[in-house]
Amino acid sequence: MPNDATLPKNNHGKKGHVLIVERNPGALSAASKALRKNHYQTTIFSRRTRSSRCFSEYDLVLIEHPIEHQERCLRTLQNLRLVTPVPIIVLADAPHSTTCTSALDHGADDVICRPYLEPELVARVNAVLRRCRMTVHTSPSSATLEIEKKEKQVKVRGRAVNLTQREFELLSVLASQPGRNFSREEILKKAWGLEYGGDERRVDLYVSRIRAKTQAPDQEDIIRSIYGVGYRLEA
Secondary structure, three states: OOEOOOOOOOOOOOOOEEEEEOOOOOOOHHHHHHHHHOOOEEEEEOOOOOOOHHHHHOOEEEEEEOHHHHHHHHHHHHHHHHHOOOOEEEEEOOOOHHHHHHHHHOOOOEEEEOOOOHHHHHHHHHHHHHHHOOEEEOOHHHOEEEEEOOOOEEEEOOEEEOOOHHHHHHHHHHHOOOOOOEEHHHHHHHHHOOOOOOOOHHHHHHHHHHHHHHOOOOOOOOEEEEOOOEEEEOO
16 A cells, blocks of 8 residues: 655655655655655655545546566556546656657656656656646637646636536547647547547547537637547647
């Protein structure tokens, strides 16, 4: 089970609670110390788990990725993505392009390669959490879109919008880069992986539902259709 005994009593986790999953006890103690110094609460999970449900209570998960256990790490990432949207950073042993690509394709939000400097680790954690607590300012009628990924909450112009899980995931993809054109195929891959088997019509269906819930009377929609391409969130 996660071990909170390593936490200093004066650490209140003001910036967030990070779960550190390590295969070799003590391997990530430096990461834990660096994060605690920067006002994060940390909990160390000393062994892999077959159940990922407990991960949802954390703000971010940091996973050790030894080269010799790559397949096991990728399975852990897949299992996590099935049950929780919690942001995940993988700490890899070496800057190998296939290792980084595989981790990102299997659900990691970022990959940090050893050796790394303490400020880089903290900056990457800060950046991932900022993206997961995003506020996006969009141009149509000066709309503001607020997305809280952990709580799956969305507000448009200060009004709470009740989205389904699939709608939330699609909107989060568009909001990750406002103003950028996303193809339907790219949206499918980023939002749901291969689950829908390339059925791009699903994207149109969910965009239509999001528009119905977010568009206010006499105001432009924050999602624009790009003919022959897909969609973008107006910036």
